[in-house]
Amino acid sequence: MQHVDLYYDGSWAGLLTTIFEIFEFKIVPLSLRSTGERQQGMFQTEREVFTQQDKADRVMHGLIAKVGKKGYAELWHTYLSELPEAALLVVRVATYYFHEEKNVRLNFAQDHILQMKKIVKSVSRERHRMKAFTRFQLLADGLYVALIEPDFNVLPLVQQHFQDRYADQRWLIFDVKRRYGLLYDGQSTSEVTMDHTATMAHATLIDLHDAQEELYADLWKRYFKSVNIKERRNMKLHLQHVPRRYWRYLHEKSFGMEI
Amino acid sequence: MGERIKEKLEILADAAKYDVSCSSSGSNRKNKEKGLGNTGAGICHTYTEDGRCVSLLKILLTNHCIYDCAYCVSRKSNDIKRAAFTVQEVVDLTINFYRRNYIEGLFLSSGIFKNADYTMERLVLIAKKLRQEHNFNGYIHLKTIPAASPELIHEAGLYADRLSINLEIPTDSGLKLLAPEKNREDMIQPMTYLKDQLIKTKEEKKIFKSTPHFAPAGQSTQLIIGATGETDKQIITAANYFYRKFNMKRVYYSGYVPISYDSRLPAIGTEVPTARENRLYQSDWLMRFYGFQANEIVNDTHPLLDLDIDPKLSWALRNMDRFPIDINKDDYQLILRVPGIGVGSAQKIIAARRFGPLNLDHLKKIGVAINRAKYFIVCKGFMQIYADKRSDIIKSYILHSSKSKYLVTGNQQLQLF
Numbered sequence A: 001m002q003h004v005d006l007y008y009d010g011s012w013a014g015l016l017t018t019i020f021e022i023f024e025f026k027i028v029p030l031s032l033r034s035t036g037e038r039q040q041g042m043f044q045t046e047r048e049v050f051t052q053q054d055k056a057d058r059v060m061h062g063l064i065a066k067v068g069k070k071g072y073a074e075l076w077h078t079y080l081s082e083l084p085e086a087a088l089l090v091v092r093v094a095t096y097y098f099h100e101e102k103n104v105r106l107n108f109a110q111d112h113i114l115q116m117k118k119i120v121k122s123v124s125r126e127r128h129r130m131k132a133f134t135r136f137q138l139l140a141d142g143l144y145v146a147l148i149e150p151d152f153n154v155l156p157l158v159q160q161h162f163q164d165r166y167a168d169q170r171w172l173i174f175d176v177k178r179r180y181g182l183l184y185d186g187q188s189t190s191e192v193t194m195d196h197t198a199t200m201a202h203a204t205l206i207d208l209h210d211a212q213e214e215l216y217a218d219l220w221k222r223y224f225k226s227v228n229i230k231e232r233r234n235m236k237l238h239l240q241h242v243p244r245r246y247w248r249y250l251h252e253k254s255f256g257m258e259i
Numbered sequence B: 001m002g003e004r005i006k007e008k009l010e011i012l013a014d015a016a017k018y019d020v021s022c023s024s025s026g027s028n029r030k031n032k033e034k035g036l037g038n039t040g041a042g043i044c045h046t047y048t049e050d051g052r053c054v055s056l057l058k059i060l061l062t063n064h065c066i067y068d069c070a071y072c073v074s075r076k077s078n079d080i081k082r083a084a085f086t087v088q089e090v091v092d093l094t095i096n097f098y099r100r101n102y103i104e105g106l107f108l109s110s111g112i113f114k115n116a117d118y119t120m121e122r123l124v125l126i127a128k129k130l131r132q133e134h135n136f137n138g139y140i141h142l143k144t145i146p147a148a149s150p151e152l153i154h155e156a157g158l159y160a161d162r163l164s165i166n167l168e169i170p171t172d173s174g175l176k177l178l179a180p181e182k183n184r185e186d187m188i189q190p191m192t193y194l195k196d197q198l199i200k201t202k203e204e205k206k207i208f209k210s211t212p213h214f215a216p217a218g219q220s221t222q223l224i225i226g227a228t229g230e231t232d233k234q235i236i237t238a239a240n241y242f243y244r245k246f247n248m249k250r251v252y253y254s255g256y257v258p259i260s261y262d263s264r265l266p267a268i269g270t271e272v273p274t275a276r277e278n279r280l281y282q283s284d285w286l287m288r289f290y291g292f293q294a295n296e297i298v299n300d301t302h303p304l305l306d307l308d309i310d311p312k313l314s315w316a317l318r319n320m321d322r323f324p325i326d327i328n329k330d331d332y333q334l335i336l337r338v339p340g341i342g343v344g345s346a347q348k349i350i351a352a353r354r355f356g357p358l359n360l361d362h363l364k365k366i367g368v369a370i371n372r373a374k375y376f377i378v379c380k381g382f383m384q385i386y387a388d389k390r391s392d393i394i395k396s397y398i399l400h401s402s403k404s405k406y407l408v409t410g411n412q413q414l415q416l417f
């Protein structure tokens, strides 16, 4: 048994490779961080994992066999949370799964499982919010563009939803914080990235708007105001449902702020 | 055209807002042949400042009306701005809002102009255009106009996901008082027709998969609360009746918002009974998801819901002899009866106890509200020490330990359990 601080490249395949090597080399991880965070020099107790697709695939199949596709997806969603504790938690839960005879995915009395379920729930809530709060603007060339800035990296988790729903229009959903997006061309979806000098902001989009875009954005704002029942006003509840940090991307709130 | 459509939208959204239903779930319409949209996600795209979900474009086709129902803003005698959309305007608004991901679909209702069929025809035409000309697979909820002909109601069911007729006034005497021109039978008739059609379609679908959709999200109705001095027992009994007799998917409860100086109604400025409304929704949940009977919640001895505690706790305190429940042994249905344990926690308890007996700490982590549940359970390492206490003492303990959550103040909405 060796107790070490582990580093991996930050990718999902890298994390799965890490799980493989923990069993292969009988490692007890003290910490797990991505290589980018590493200080200069290598200490005795440190070890770097190099991503290997075949090892990652074997872990994936092993997990699915043990806890099913749902159990595997939960681990992936935990990873997508990008929380500092997420990577190590994924490793710990996966190790627990492999050690146990039974499928223990539903053992809510186990601390790591419980911690993971909480994160999975937050990620799922964020995914749901992005399905709800993503707002497209129509550009003159027929492309529908939305800018988002989710707390977690949930864009991969909403792809299928938008693909199914908007099958007959071209669209781009761009994660401003992580500087990548999904572009659907009417046939298939691909990932697009943007280099560091370019900006993607509402201000740049406005010049490209379709002639009817302002009308519909305005109609939506008016609609939002008109359905309110002022005798029932309850801002506390309102903010609970639509936290302020999402407002900048919502027309009906303070849409159009510079970002 | 820009300015006029803006004004129309303001008038006709404002007039539609008293219908509280905004559900877009219960239907599972797939996007077919690369068309536009699907249903099933049930998304709230935003929330109003009073905390209600905005899922659908909810508008009236027109607020012109030949009737004069006292509780309605669109009543004939009310001096307000009137407007009417054209069929094409509603279609364009729906499609353009939908494509921008503002909405899940359309909820279309209308004042009654000329007569019931004339109005219903136009509602159906809009739904038909959306489905056939735009290959629109998003959600459509149509209001059924009382006394519309069965042929039109049938056609509506072919295009809509949900149909509804609002009963509005829970008691017959209330209806006579506030809407003397309306008769209950005109509302019941289409409900009965829909119920039969829904059952028939379900049967046929078992044999022929190609049987066309018929209102896959079923039918719903709404009751106005607090307009006619009815008791909670009357409301819950009425709701229960409509759930059972007409297979309603949902009954909605809408706290009456005073909009009239009519002396038959609560005066303008009277507070909207939102706390009561919330207790009714909780009771509704108990009937639909917790296996409660209507008469366990309200009955001749207890015709009114407690406003200071939720109906489940209220029931538990009246039935202390049914407790304590053993977390590690008792059935799911019994665990669901424990105050402080919701459907989610109950399911987790059943799943987790297979791996070993659960203690209080486990329950807390699972999400059980221990400060309420502890009076009603036993579990590993925890014996029931309150069982012999009087229920009013337990109630005061609970109220004391969770003040902020229980005390109803003004307009505050409460959580479900």
Ligand code: SF4
Pocket: B065, B066, B067, B068, B069, B072, B073, B074, B075, B076, B110, B111, B112
């Ligand atoms: S018929 Fe409907 S729209 Fe007309 S006044 Fe009565 S409730 Fe209002």
